[in-house]
Amino acid sequence: MSTVTPTDTTATSGGAASWVDDRLHASGGLSKLLKKVFPDHWSFMLGEVALYSFIILLLSGTYLTLWFKPSMTEVIYNGSYMPLKGIKMSEAYASTLDISFDVRAGLLMRQIHHWAALFFLAAMSVHLMRVFFTGAFRKPREMNWVIGTVLLTLGILEGFAGYSLPDDLLSGTGLRIAQGIMQAIPLVGTYLAMFLFGGEFPGNDFISRLYSVHILLIPGILLALVTVHLIMVFYQKHTQFPGAGRTESNVVGFRLYPIYMAKAGGFFFIVFGVTTLISALVAINPIWLYGPYTPSQVTAGSQPDWYMGWLDGAVRIMPNWETNVLGHTISWNLLVPALVIPGIMFTSMGLYPWIEAWVSGDKREHNLLDRPRNAATRTSLGAMALSFYMMLWFSGDNDIIATAFHLSINQITLALRVLIFVVPPVVFIITKRICLGLQRKDRETLLHGYESGQVLRLPHGEFIEIHKPVSLEEKAVLMGKADIAPLPAPLAIDANGVANPKAKAGAIRTRMSAWFYADNVAAPTALELAEAEEHALHGASHGEISSH
């Protein structure tokens, strides 16, 4: 009876964890990971919304794949939606109707999937704005910016693929335009379209091909890039806004465990909850109203989802220009709005960190964010780009605007053709003035304090408003402004009397740099601050304050 029982060292509390650690030796890295500190700001959660929407998309999408049949085979609908009973349609559309009317929780899942897709792209776009306007793309985070640009591009494509899968009238109309855009590519366009669609539009192959792109190829790439995106945020550490105790070389915030685990976990459920709530209460894309796609039908108010609206708008706003070269038509009316403009937009977006670094000559690492006002030209450029995007968006909605506000669709289009060139520069100028005004105000606040609202009447009758110094926290925020001086002009001839071959390029760069930074209202220097402090003390004791 005296058998030896080996002592079970893992049978204590945390046994499972020890069991894993004995085999993987992961505790060192994990504890480092769990102690990682993240700064706090509401705008840092926009990326989280995108991430969580992506997870919701994967979950709800998986549910939908269980019933969706990506086939263009013609079937006769025999489900429970009466107004379409007995109609010939593709299996894809019939199975989407089944999901909507005959699968348990199918309609809710479809709506969750679609609303989450709109959320995903909306959150990504707003996250992109946050990163741009705060300068979070600067060294060392340029690569993550590029990954973000690719994520957004792929997200738009993924969304459009999903919009096209149900094979209802709206899907087919969108695909028809996509096919037209493909055909507009010079030389290879028609071949490409014939290859992708397996012949003439609509063909019998496209839905099944699009399906594997939508559920496998793009989500796979998205998942991989999202992972890299997050690992880089961990590895490079999160940026933070300037404030008390925050420097370029520290991160002030809370540890991942337990604070951020709880916050992020809780926020995931909030995002999921809000998405589900909206999906349960508000209809999205009622495909049963649109009917099966037939090339002979179209509906008023055919629109893409919002993230494609600008592209549709660009096509709508473009004059109908075509050139015939040696019997081949070049369709500028599609080539320019659907391929050239998006190409310019996304390329300049991806390259922006390098463009700004070239203009500023700034090679430093930046872990502290810019307040948007402190980078006036960048902020104005961003606002200008957004206003351009908005103009395209309005153009895409021109028929809805015409219907809702009793306007002429032709006049809207004409007006937008002018406004798209007028509004962005005006927005640039106004934004820049606002930013510079705020910079001046910040400088004033640092030098003379804030307006306390206390009005004092002096013995000789004059009224003055008492200015009070700002709090230390506020002062740290205002002092976080990092000025960049415009680059000096390059020397045309060097010390040895040899002409500088780069002088011309350098001159352009100098001019750009001056345009970018010359207007900047410099933050007060230490000397100026000390003087102002002295002045305040001195003035207060001698009643000199009245001279203000």
Next chain:
Amino acid sequence: MAISRRHPAALFAVLFVALGTTGAAYAAVSTGTAPQAAATSSTQVDEGKQLFLEGCSSCHGVAAQGSSDGPSLIGVGAAAVDFQVGSGRMPLAGPAIQAVDKPPVYTEEEIASLAAYVASLGAGPAIPSDEMVDTSNADLVLGGELFRTNCSQCHNVAGRGGALSNGRWAPNLMAADPKEIYEAMITGPQNMPVFSDKTITPEEKKDIIRYIEELQKSENPGGADLGRFGPVTEGVFIFIVGLGILIVISVWIGAKAR
């Protein structure tokens, strides 16, 4: 029946009609013309003519032959009058790119008289009978198919209307009654093409009306329909309501940490 909806023009219309009929009666008595044909339709035509001369002829011409301000009404039929005047589109308040529907200015009897007069000018589509717009046995599925093929490109797949060129529009069908829809199809008002009985048979017209009635129920299995305007309102909703809620929550979570 009293005028229940008091349109600002109603008073004028009443005055106009009253003065007109008094004048007409006086003219009839004073000149002592020979008695009219006994048929009621004939008196109806005369009444209609009188109303027409007073209210319509300034644009459509005294013999309904048309002018630079309005088209000829010879051969448009009673259905066109019933549609245009019955939906308040006529009389036109002023020159406009397209007539707007408003509470009718004339009473039902007056509209019938006007219709009878215009019908007497030349053969045209007649006002559909109740039986012709009775959709109780209509084919909903075929109606939907026909609606999507023939109507949705202008009126939108859910019948919510849409924009046409140069400020014209295809109206929202949510308040259209069966007779109105039928008349619109056979007369082609404003920018709408005529859907003759050869293109779409009377039975098929019933099917289309049946489908529109289904759309008018606005049953939404998916929840609130956001006006059934399509993806535009969905996009506006996700930014304002969806992201709005999440940003408010983000600010709240961010604020708690301070």
